[in-house]
Amino acid sequence: AQSVSQHNHHVILSEAASLELGCNYSYGGTVNLFWYVQYPGQHLQLLLKYFSGDPLVKGIKGFEAEFIKSKFSFNLRKPSVQWSDTAEYFCAVKGTGGFKTIFGAGTRLFVKA
């Protein structure tokens, strides 16, 4: 069965600090991988996605993620966070042959100004 594990439930950083949020998944086949972000009071927005090709994908607002197939991981990174990055971040996995997207439990990021 598919599953997604996000390692940190809460992260607190100061502005300009670097960010890395871990995501590991369990699935036996080819996957589509996503990171979504939910800012306070707003709906889920797509941050970035990986389908195939270059395992390092770049998304909006300076975020990037690296797919490491051997580790079943898709970690999210940002070199320097801003106060406006305060949000909840969700990693999601969907098998290319399936209809169900599985989400991780989410990581709440708080950036101190």
Added chain:
Amino acid sequence: KAGVTQTPRYLIKTRGQQVTLSCSPISGHRSVSWYQQTPGQGLQFLFEYFSETQRNKGNFPGRFSGRQFSNSRSEMNVSTLELGDSALYLCASSSRGEGRGDTQYFGPGTRLTVL
């Protein structure tokens, strides 16, 4: 293109009542999925519809049901509401719901409170 829209945005119901939530997908999208979001459980998949057919269902009781219309609009219904059904219900649409490159786009959700 207009995004995914959900109505109503907020609902307050009492235990035992039933509720119907509506979702209009992005124009051209034929797959609609529903999720329940709660602080303790995160996003839990409810079901997915494509061309009026339910293709996948999550682990929710039969009180949760849905349907999709020919114009791809979808509704979900919860009967005999329980306190634990209080949650944000999210709808997501995608073009075909499967295959490489298919991406879901989410609506703002319906906040259901059961008293």
